[in-house]
Amino acid sequence: MAETLHRQLGMTDDEFTAVNGILERPPADPELAMYSVMWSEHCSYKSSRVHLGGLPTDAPWVVVGPGENAGVVDIGDGWLAALRIESHNHPSFVEPYQGAATGVGGILRDIFTMGARPVGLWNQIRFGDLSDPHNRYLFNGVVAGIAGYGNAVGVPTLGGEVEFDPVYAGNPLVNVMCLGVLQEEQLVLGTAGPPGTVAVLLGAATGRDGIGGASVLASASFDEAAGAKRPSVQVGDPFEEKKLIEACLDLYDRRLVVGVQDLGAAGLSCAASEPAARAGVGMDLNLDAVHLREPDMTAPEMLMSESQERMMAFVAPDQVEEVLAVAARWEIEASVVGTVAGGDRLRVYHNGQQVVDVPAASLTDEAPILRRPIARPDWMDELWKRTDRQADVPIDVALLGLLDDPALGDRSWVYEQFDHMLFLNTVHGPGRDGSLIRVRGTSKGLAVSTDGNGRVCQLDPRRGAERLVYEAALNVAVVGARPLAVVDNLNFGNPEKPEVMWQFTEVLAGLGAACEALGVPIVGGNVSFYNETDGQDIYPTPVVGLLGMAEPIPSLPEPVTGGMSMLLIGPEQTDNLAGSAYQRVVRGALGGRPTRVDADQGGRTIEFAIRLTHVIHGAVLHDISQGGALMAAVELLIAGGVGAHAEFRSVEQAFGEDPHRFLCLVPANRKPEVEQLALEVGCRIEDIGMTGGSDLTIAGPETINIPLERLRDVWANAISARMHGAVHE
């Protein structure tokens, strides 16, 4: 019986043998259920663990590094910031609204588990082409789900990314990041505490939600069986989560908890074993005390349930009454479900019987570690050589094509569905570069940018990953913030393919090198494998979430008006279109080798951007990324409602996306100040034009003239026209 059960639960025969070895007997069903979810790829990182060790995770300001529910950094004056990123790719493909919604719910719990109040959310979402109605359905549902949950739970969504590429059609990516803020003494860890400590389960009732989600959904590939996996859909309840946030923060304020662990993937199995393992203790868990939504659940079902909006608090015995009273005050349910025990055994009781007796730490620490084969794909060289350039179109046609692209045009269709103003701290919300929020009670601002680029990473995973870190850093620099910490979300294909593992290790090497060079520690991350459908892997798509701090918050940029000099900052060499939006939209085929990060130039550019925002009051800065310098310029012109006369030497200079470049607009008479500063920092500046009039005139190899109105219209409709009338559910 058990023999077939372990396979049904997604365990290999080797893993089953390992469990037998640990227990020195065959496992009972509830025990097997626990091992299957805890040892799943999603929870155990079995394919990635050996490779994650080399990342730079240390800095004097790191308070909590990888391993806890979220990373925590010291931002000075007694304040800390907690950050974390997670993927919800497969659940969102199965049910876009609920998949995305529960992704938001999950990342929030990771943050308030640490004692922090969540202050901002970011999402990074990727779909197939919007010409396909199913992709529109997925996109619409995911955006509505993020909005539905994030808005109602009362945490502003401050930015993110949207991308469209056929490679994500069978496997959309939905990543979410959350930032929280807390005072030093509020920090809570996921520890069970000493023997005698009582485990109190808070929040939603336990039902048969997402049973096997971690093992089945997040750790396996998609194929025609997607339909059969559907019963594990989880429904998010932002109302319950809102109450849970307030209740938990109240408990922390009253110093009523020893430790806290959220219930996410692997549910109770994880919430009982991880804190016990961290504290080096055992635990007695009584399933009969768990408040249930469905009365007739079995022990394995309760142990594997991924019902949302639940937290486990570890409480000193004499404070249990008070904890229950706080829960009642916030109108949430609470059950006393366990006690920390001496020794190292996790024992679970159901219907008065002991049904599990295993070493607690074996669920977390003895998970298998795989050293999967790694091989550089034989098609890499081919791809690098492919620079075939079809006849390029005129620059205005290219520009209009880029503006009409949903990944580049106006994304307000997305972010205007998100409350991005709650808490009255949003200095820079979604719409341009990094977001910046003020931290009330201090003179500090926290900036976040999240960046991914699957195409560049497909062409060169190592260089691509390096570039993402620098891009994110520059995005926070242009709002005046200095990089502080990184979280990363690694979305990859099937790790059983040596080529995918090669991409993975290359990306890690790139991330590590870039963070090392910038002196920014990686304080947390997430790995999502098996993003493939019918054998087709997604591009390697790491997403970097970078936190920066501005102190003080620089004065706001002036509106873009006529008479401003348009200054292009960055290295002269900009001749590479590999992986660019121009290559995708205008030329079609992906190919070439993307330009490498230059650590010296990159560092200077970031430094220069930060100095500019603080020294040249009112300067308008904008990072150059997808669509290149021309696209960045047009975005600023559209925002200001003013035309310009600009000059570009080449298509590459206009549309190239080489790293370390940004635009700065200042009134013409202040240009010398910018030049002086550039000289001090050692950055190159090129004056590419002047704002004014109501047309954009581009002088270059060819001179073109387009009314700004026309550019604006095309840009404004890029998503909204395609999504007109889409419905979810």
Added chain:
Amino acid sequence: MKAVVTITRRQEIADPEGATIQRALVDLGYAEVDAVRVNRTVEVSMPGRDREYVLSAVRGMCEKMLANPVMEDFEIEILD
């Protein structure tokens, strides 16, 4: 012809809205209310078509759009 589609969320799928209404009704004094589920009905009007046609068209709409096969069942009733 008109069709009324009743879309119900499957029993094992959580219904936070129903649960919240249940608690609110208890608060309001209806202590005996032990469960509430919320569902939707969609009334589709397709004039000038016969029963057979409407039934098969509406079934198609349910499968493609109106119902969410991942968590809902549907039932179609033809009126008139």
Added chain:
Amino acid sequence: MKAVVTITRRQEIADPEGATIQRALVDLGYAEVDAVRVNRTVEVSMPGRDREYVLSAVRGMCEKMLANPVMEDFEIEILD
């Protein structure tokens, strides 16, 4: 006993959800769909009570909370 309450928005009150679904169905190829209305049903379970009692209790719930008299009508059906 169980009661199923169907809450319908009055004809003269806008139904943005119905209108959006109608447009989407037309886009999907169902050109003959000329109107769609979306309504909600609330299933209330009150075990151990008789029909009479449940009917009058549920009517009270509707008048007070389940339906909004400004824009909605309701109908109660008792099951079992």
Added chain:
Amino acid sequence: MTVGIVAFPGTNCEQDVAYALESLGAKTVTVWHRESSLDGLDAVVLPGGFAHGDYLRTGAIARFSPIMAAVEKLAAEGRPVLGICNGFQILCEAGLLPGALIANRDLKFICRPAHLRVESTDSILTRAATIGQVLTIPLNSYEGNYVPGPEAPNAVLRYCDPDGNVTEAANPNGSAEGIAGIANGAGTVAGLMPHPERAIEDFMASTDGRVLLESFIASVEATPAGVASG
């Protein structure tokens, strides 16, 4: 003079409203929905958010919270009662303001600044403004589409274009007659969908929210102390 700000489970703008009113000189206190008295308070605000998750209908469950009897009492005494966004929806459900709010025309949540034209200055919300004045104030709602009841509402704010024209194109959510905010006949109970507290400082979309919140504060100061605040 103290303003009570009511928080229901799911309310999320109570701190923002408190911050905004206090930065304009008012004193505030947050009142949990289970309380049954507002004694000693001179006015009350029901702030935005998602009381009870907006389940069933927005505001439908919140209106039965114990605090609502006290809100009704305060309103009956002619003291200022203001509902912002979800608070407006709750006041409508409670019958303190006429009509109802349903889903936005395009079935999308809308978070962006809207232009509003001041239609009347005879209300606690608009007494410091001028008729025809155009204000820019952020909307943040899924159910902001106003449906009137049988009697015509006393509209105090309508959606308009930047020049003050009330047009269908300038109507973000399908509200009847472009209504963004209304008041009772006496002007003492008012509700609006946009969030004035999100438009009070330089880095925000505008500072036009001040004129509305200052109106409210001035109204509180102008209302003679009643039995409740004795």
